[in-house]
Amino acid sequence: xLTTNRSKxxxxxxxxDHNKSPRNYxxxxxxxxxxxxxxxxxxxxxxxxxxxxxxxxxxxxSFVGDGCAISKASASIMTTIVKGKSIxxxxxxxxxxxxxxxxxxxxxxxxxxxxxQVFAGVRDLPARVxxxxxxxxxxxxxxxxxxxxxxx
Amino acid sequence: MxxxxxxxxxxxxxxxxxxxDFPVLxxxxxxxxxxxxxxxxxxxxxxxxxxxxxxxxxxHHSNVHRGVHQLSQEATDLYEGAREKVRAFIGxxxxxxxxxxxxxxxxxxxxxxxxxxxxxxxxxIILISNMEHHANIVPWYMLAKRTGAxxxxxxxxxxxxxxxxxxxxxxxxxxxxxxxxxxxxxxLGSVNPVEQICQICRERDIxxxxxxxxxxxxxxxxxNQLGADFYAFSGHKMHGPTGIGILYGRExxxxxxxxxKGGGDMILSVSFDHISWNELPYKFEAGTPxxxxxxxxxxxxxxxxxxxxxxxxxxxxxxxxxxxxxxGEVPGMRLIGTAPxxxxxxxxxxxxxxxxxxxxxxxxxxxxxxxxxxCAEPVMDRFCIPATTRASMSIYNTFEEIDMLTEALLxxxxxxxxxx
Numbered sequence: 001x002l003t004t005n006r007s008k009x010x011x012x013x014x015x016x017d018h019n020k021s022p023r024n025y026x027x028x029x030x031x032x033x034x035x036x037x038x039x040x041x042x043x044x045x046x047x048x049x050x051x052x053x054x055x056x057x058x059x060x061x062s063f064v065g066d067g068c069a070i071s072k073a074s075a076s077i078m079t080t081i082v083k084g085k086s087i088x089x090x091x092x093x094x095x096x097x098x099x100x101x102x103x104x105x106x107x108x109x110x111x112x113x114x115x116x117q118v119f120a121g122v123r124d125l126p127a128r129v130x131x132x133x134x135x136x137x138x139x140x141x142x143x144x145x146x147x148x149x150x151x152x
Numbered sequence: 153m154x155x156x157x158x159x160x161x162x163x164x165x166x167x168x169x170x171x172x173d174f175p176v177l178x179x180x181x182x183x184x185x186x187x188x189x190x191x192x193x194x195x196x197x198x199x200x201x202x203x204x205x206x207x208x209x210x211x212h213h214s215n216v217h218r219g220v221h222q223l224s225q226e227a228t229d230l231y232e233g234a235r236e237k238v239r240a241f242i243g244x245x246x247x248x249x250x251x252x253x254x255x256x257x258x259x260x261x262x263x264x265x266x267x268x269x270x271x272x273x274x275x276x277i278i279l280i281s282n283m284e285h286h287a288n289i290v291p292w293y294m295l296a297k298r299t300g301a302x303x304x305x306x307x308x309x310x311x312x313x314x315x316x317x318x319x320x321x322x323x324x325x326x327x328x329x330x331x332x333x334x335x336x337x338x339x340l341g342s343v344n345p346v347e348q349i350c351q352i353c354r355e356r357d358i359x360x361x362x363x364x365x366x367x368x369x370x371x372x373x374x375x376n377q378l379g380a381d382f383y384a385f386s387g388h389k390m391h392g393p394t395g396i397g398i399l400y401g402r403e404x405x406x407x408x409x410x411x412x413k414g415g416g417d418m419i420l421s422v423s424f425d426h427i428s429w430n431e432l433p434y435k436f437e438a439g440t441p442x443x444x445x446x447x448x449x450x451x452x453x454x455x456x457x458x459x460x461x462x463x464x465x466x467x468x469x470x471x472x473x474x475x476x477x478x479x480g481e482v483p484g485m486r487l488i489g490t491a492p493x494x495x496x497x498x499x500x501x502x503x504x505x506x507x508x509x510x511x512x513x514x515x516x517x518x519x520x521x522x523x524x525x526x527c528a529e530p531v532m533d534r535f536c537i538p539a540t541t542r543a544s545m546s547i548y549n550t551f552e553e554i555d556m557l558t559e560a561l562l563x564x565x566x567x568x569x570x571x572x
Contacts, residue, residue: 006182006516011509011567020569042508042524043538066538068506069568128512 010121010128011069018073023080024062037065037138038150039130044071048138056087061139068131074119075135081115087143094136101132161474163550167467170459171548173198184518187553187560192338192497192544193522194388195369197452201392204451208444216443217417217434231443234450235433241453242383243374244400248432251399251406252441256365257287259384259399260332262436263361264291266409267382268330271359274300277328281306281314281344282534283337286527288363292332306333308534312340312489316348323352330359335367335383339528339540340489341472341497343367350379359405365389369546370495371465375400387445392452396445399436406432415439464547468496471545471554478558479543484570485561488540496545499526502561505568507541513567514541517560 033050046065053059061082063075082090096113099105100120107113107120122128141149171177174196179186188196208230214223216231232247239250253259268291272278278292282305296303304322307315314333323331331353335346346362353360361382364373368385375383380400387396401409411418411429415438420428429435475498479485484503502510511523522542525532532539543557564570 007513007563007567010512010516016568042506043532044506044508066506068508070509125512128508131508 010125012118012121014077014118015069015073018076019069022063022072022076024060024076024083025064026062027064028060028062031060033142033145035138035142035146036148037134037141038148039067039071039134040150041127041130042068044068044131044134046071046075046135046138048075048135048142050139050142052087058082058085058087058090063135063138067134070119070122070128070131071134074132077115077118078135078139082139090139091143094140097136098133101129160555161551163552164467166460166463167548167550171550173200173455174548175199175202177548181518181520182516185556187517187519187556189543189545189549189553189557190520190522191369191546191549192366192389192526192542194394195391195546196548197391197393197448198455200455201448201451205393205444205448208447213444215440227443230447230450231441234446234453237450237453238398241373241457242398242400243376245376246403249375249400249403249406251401251433251436252446253384253397253399253436254395254442255386255388255397256363256384257291257397259382259397260287260361260363261291262399262412263382263384263401264295266412266436267359267405268292268295269298270409272296272299272301272329275327276301277325278303279306279319279322279328279331280304281333282308283312283314283340283342283528283531284332284334285338285363285365286529287365288332288334288361289530292330301329304328305530306331308340308342308531311491312337312342313491313493314342314344316345319349320352323356323358328356328358330361332361332363334363334365335373336364336370336495337489337528337531338366338497339499339526339531339542340491341494341499341544342489342491343493343495345493346380347378350381354379366495366497370468372461381405387449387452390449390452391455393442393445393448395442396449398449403432406436411435411438413438459547468545468547471549471551472496472498474551475543475545475554475557478554479561481558482561483565483572488535488537496549497542498544499540499542501537501540502565502568502570504570505564507539509568510541510561510564513564514557514560517556517563519557519560521557 028049031049032052037046044067049062051060061079096110103123107117119132122132137149212226214227216228306319350360359381362380364385369390383400388394418438488499507523524539
């Protein structure tokens with residue numbers, strides 16, 4: 001039984017894999033930054049933890065929470081990409097991802113976003129853009145020392 | 153393919169004939185035939201309603217109640233004609249009891265503000281069921297905040313029925329002033345024993361506010377038989393336009409109440425020292441109303457009156473039974489709300505798949521369902537789930553569409569590798 005190209009495009013193997021086995025799905029005990037993210041539309045909630053060293057480098061990043069496959073995979077991939085980056089680089093990634101997910105920029109514009117291109121499918125589904133960007137908004141809030149962020 | 157997938161039950165010709173009245177059902181979505189199963193959110197409009205609204209705009213549009221010219225008289229006649237149609241449709245005694253609002257939410261806000269401000273005080277109890285839509289919670293919460301009244305909750309049983317034993321106990325508490333219950337739950341499909349509730353409340357002189365939004369499109373309502381003090385519903389849940397709804401209120405109560413909103417047409421005379429209110433129902437209809445929408449609602453009443461609603465209610469029951477059976481074949485499926493009395497609506501969760509993912513994949517298959525909390529967060533909490541997928545059926549849905557829903561759901565479970 002084949003699903004449509006549309007569903008396949010939205011739910012690529014890598015998204016399904018991260019949904020099933022999310023990376024860095026844990027709390028960081030000695031975190032330096034933390035924020036709660038909430039998408040009231042679907043009730044998705046996730047917490048993002050960061051450990052940032054004195055050189056402003058993200059030493060560790062993790063998340064915990066429930067959500068749809070898109071939001072969970074986005075959070076999981078985000079943690080793998082942001083680890084080891086400077087705060088400035090992480091913020092730039094957020095902006096780049098946000099612009100790609102909302103259609104402001106083409107997925108191919110920035111080579112640093114190559115691994116995030118699997119989420120380009122949400123651009124045709126406004127209702128799902130928030131799912132893809134929730135973890136990134138939460139990361140951005142944590143880096144700006146905001147405790148909570150809502151996608152509404 | 154699963155053997156059962158070929159077990160298609162044929163839809164009767166009477167329903168196929170009804171389908172021809174609804175132009176949108178001919179649409180293709182993502183190159184697939186539209187399977188519209190989001191009727192609890194909004195029902196589709198038949199050609200007869202669309203054409204009536206169009207004819208109103210084309211030939212009769214004007215403002216109502218004020219003009220001395222021909223168009224204004226025509227618009228007024230159509231608007232007031234729609235009111236009379238609604239009155240007869242729900243069995244109200246007088247058009248004075250039929251107030252046009254912008255929808256169910258507006259109607260309940262009217263009661264909570266106008267009746268509530270006059271009758272609810274500190275330490276009074278507002279009883280609300282656990283399965284209410286936010287529209288029948290938030291206005292009461294706001295009233296409670298204003299007045300110091302308490303909100304108490306009528307529990308829901310595991311099958312999604314209202315806990316009538318608990319209701320009987322709660323309603324005996326002194327100071328219970330109002331009971332707010334939906335006739336049908338939008339999240340569970342449960343049909344509540346509203347007639348019994350209203351009778352118990354009447355014996356104790358407790359006001360009843362019934363949210364009928366989810367009932368009106370499924371079966372015939374008779375407000376006198378139900379005995380409700382207030383009954384609210386929306387046009388777009390009964391094949392009429394959006395932006396129009398009805399508050400039915402018992403005349404005696406409406407007469408005592410002060411207006412909810414101020415403006416033109418709801419007054420008899422105005423000076424800066426004194427204002428005298430217009431008579432019912434105009435006292436509650438400030439400003440230019442949604443005239444075309446009211447006329448469209450009247451056309452929806454005509455349309456439903458032209459159908460055999462007893463047959464359709466029975467057909468929807470069969471459709472529900474079929475959908476319940478077919479959904480049972482989907483791995484990881486759990487129905488939320490299995491009350492013995494239900495309208496044709498199935499709310500469900502699938503193990504390991506978030507409803508939003510289900511909704512997106514179904515959309516790709518042309519199947520429109522609702523996913524989320526359905527503006528009924530407390531009942532989601534009651535069942536310890538963040539959200540559900542809801543397939544809600546109407547008079548034009550078919551057995552074949554239930555098969556298409558089931559096949560689409562099997563694709564979801566295949567993609568997400570769900571096993572029982």
